[in-house]
Amino acid sequence: MAIHRLGLDLGSTHVQLAEVEFANKNDMATGTGILTGFAQVTIPRGSLEGGEVVDVGAVATAIRNAVSIVSPKTKDVIIGVGAESVVVREIELPEMPMAQLRSSLPFQVQDVLPMSIDESVLDFYPTGTLEGASASTLRGILVAAPKALVSQNLLAVDAAGLKTVGVDINAFALIRAQLAGDLSSRVVAFVDIGAQMTNIVICQAGQPRLVRTLSSGGHKATDAVATALRIDAQQAEQIKFNIGMEPPSDRELVPAHDAIAASARSLVDAVRNTFVYYSSNNHGEAIERVVITGGGAHLRGLGQHLATASRLPVTFGNSFARVTIGSKLGADAVRGFEANVPVAVGLTFGEAA
Ligand SMILES: Nc1ncnc2c1ncn2[C@@H]1O[C@H](COP(=O)(O)OP(=O)(O)OP(=O)(O)O)[C@@H](O)[C@H]1O
Ligand SMILES: [Mg+2]
Missing domain, CATH: 3.30.1490 (Dna Ligase; domain 1)
Structure with a gap:
C-alpha cells in the first residue's frame, strides 16, 4: 500500500508543507516518490526566530492553513531542525x-x-x-x-493537529532532495539562503563532509535598507526585490543599493570562507560546483557575485530532483518554487522516516 509522508519546514518567514507518496518502504528510503501536495503559508515576523518557534499559536495557525491547502492523506510529519546551536x-x-x-x-x-x-x-x-x-x-x-531547541516547534505541530514521527536535520534534508545525477558523484557545495539563516553543506560523492549554519540571510539586507531609507520593513523588502545588488537608475535608491550590496557581500564572504576552510582541511580538495536555494538566493546579482568570489560555477537547485510532480497537484502549483523548497521535500524521505 502506498505510504504518504509530510515534510514541514518551519522557516522564519513562512511554513512550507510538502506531501510525498511512496509506492513502498524501499521507494521511501531512496526518495522515489510523487509530490502530491505543497503549500507555503506566511507567518508573522517574529513568531519564529533562529529556527525556534516563539509564538506557538501563530505558527500553529499557519501550519493548520497549510494542512487545509494540502489536505493530506496522513497526519505523520517529519520536521526539520537547524540553528547555529546545532x-x-x-x-x-x-x-x-x-x-x-x-x-x-x-x-x-x-x-x-x-x-x-x-x-x-x-x-x-x-x-x-x-x-x-x-x-x-x-x-x-x-x-x-x-533538547530545548525543538520543544516549542513540537508544540506548534501538535496544536495544528499533526503527529511528529521524526525530527531530522535541515541540512540533510536540503541535500537529500537535490542529490541526483551528476551532483551525486562530484564535490558540490549546497547553499540554502533563508531569511535569518544560511545553511551550507559540502558533499563529496553524495556524502555530507561539512555542514555549517550561518546566522545570516536575506533579512539583514532588508533591515539595512529600512535603516538607510528610514522606511518600514515591508517597503524595504519591495525595494530589495526590485534592485538587488544591481546599481539603480534612480539616484534616491543609491543608499538602498549600497546597503544591500554590503550585506550580500558579507554573506558571500562568509560562504566563501567556508569553502576555503573545507579545502584546507581536505588536502586542498576543490569544490566543483555550487548549488543555491532558498528565498535569499533570488537576490538579483547574488549568484553572479558568489560565482566571481568563489571562482566556481553557481546554479539554482532543484527541490524536485528526486520526485515527480503528481498530476492532481499539477506543475503550476509548484512553478517558481523549484529552488525554494528542498528542505520540506527532503524531510519526507530518508533515514528519519
Ligand atoms: N526575489 C527575491 N529577491 C531578493 N530576496 C528575496 C526574493 N525572494 C525572497 N527573498 C528573500 O528570501 C528570504 C526568505 O527566504 P526563505 O523563504 O528561504 O526563508 P525562511 O526559510 O523562511 O527563513 P529561515 O530559513 O532563515 O528561517 C527573505 O529575506 C526574502 O526577502
Ligand atoms: Mg529556510
Whole structure:
C-alpha cells in the first residue's frame, strides 16, 4: 500500500508543507516518490526566530492553513531542525557495531561538544570507513542538538493537529532532495539562503563532509535598507526585490543599493570562507560546483557575485530532483518554487522516516 509522508519546514518567514507518496518502504528510503501536495503559508515576523518557534499559536495557525491547502492523506510529519546551536561536525570513531557506537557516543564525544551531553540529543551518521595500519576507523557526521531547541516547534505541530514521527536535520534534508545525477558523484557545495539563516553543506560523492549554519540571510539586507531609507520593513523588502545588488537608475535608491550590496557581500564572504576552510582541511580538495536555494538566493546579482568570489560555477537547485510532480497537484502549483523548497521535500524521505 502506498505510504504518504509530510515534510514541514518551519522557516522564519513562512511554513512550507510538502506531501510525498511512496509506492513502498524501499521507494521511501531512496526518495522515489510523487509530490502530491505543497503549500507555503506566511507567518508573522517574529513568531519564529533562529529556527525556534516563539509564538506557538501563530505558527500553529499557519501550519493548520497549510494542512487545509494540502489536505493530506496522513497526519505523520517529519520536521526539520537547524540553528547555529546545532553542532554538525565530521568526526572519526573506532569502527564498531552501530548499536554499540550509538550507546557509547556520549562518552566518545563529550570533549568535543560545547554543550552538556544531558541537554542535547546526539546522533551519528556514518559516511565512510578509513582503513588504518592496525584498525579501521569510521568517518561520519556527529549531530548534537540542544533538547530545548525543538520543544516549542513540537508544540506548534501538535496544536495544528499533526503527529511528529521524526525530527531530522535541515541540512540533510536540503541535500537529500537535490542529490541526483551528476551532483551525486562530484564535490558540490549546497547553499540554502533563508531569511535569518544560511545553511551550507559540502558533499563529496553524495556524502555530507561539512555542514555549517550561518546566522545570516536575506533579512539583514532588508533591515539595512529600512535603516538607510528610514522606511518600514515591508517597503524595504519591495525595494530589495526590485534592485538587488544591481546599481539603480534612480539616484534616491543609491543608499538602498549600497546597503544591500554590503550585506550580500558579507554573506558571500562568509560562504566563501567556508569553502576555503573545507579545502584546507581536505588536502586542498576543490569544490566543483555550487548549488543555491532558498528565498535569499533570488537576490538579483547574488549568484553572479558568489560565482566571481568563489571562482566556481553557481546554479539554482532543484527541490524536485528526486520526485515527480503528481498530476492532481499539477506543475503550476509548484512553478517558481523549484529552488525554494528542498528542505520540506527532503524531510519526507530518508533515514528519519
Ligand atoms: N526575489 C527575491 N529577491 C531578493 N530576496 C528575496 C526574493 N525572494 C525572497 N527573498 C528573500 O528570501 C528570504 C526568505 O527566504 P526563505 O523563504 O528561504 O526563508 P525562511 O526559510 O523562511 O527563513 P529561515 O530559513 O532563515 O528561517 C527573505 O529575506 C526574502 O526577502
Ligand atoms: Mg529556510
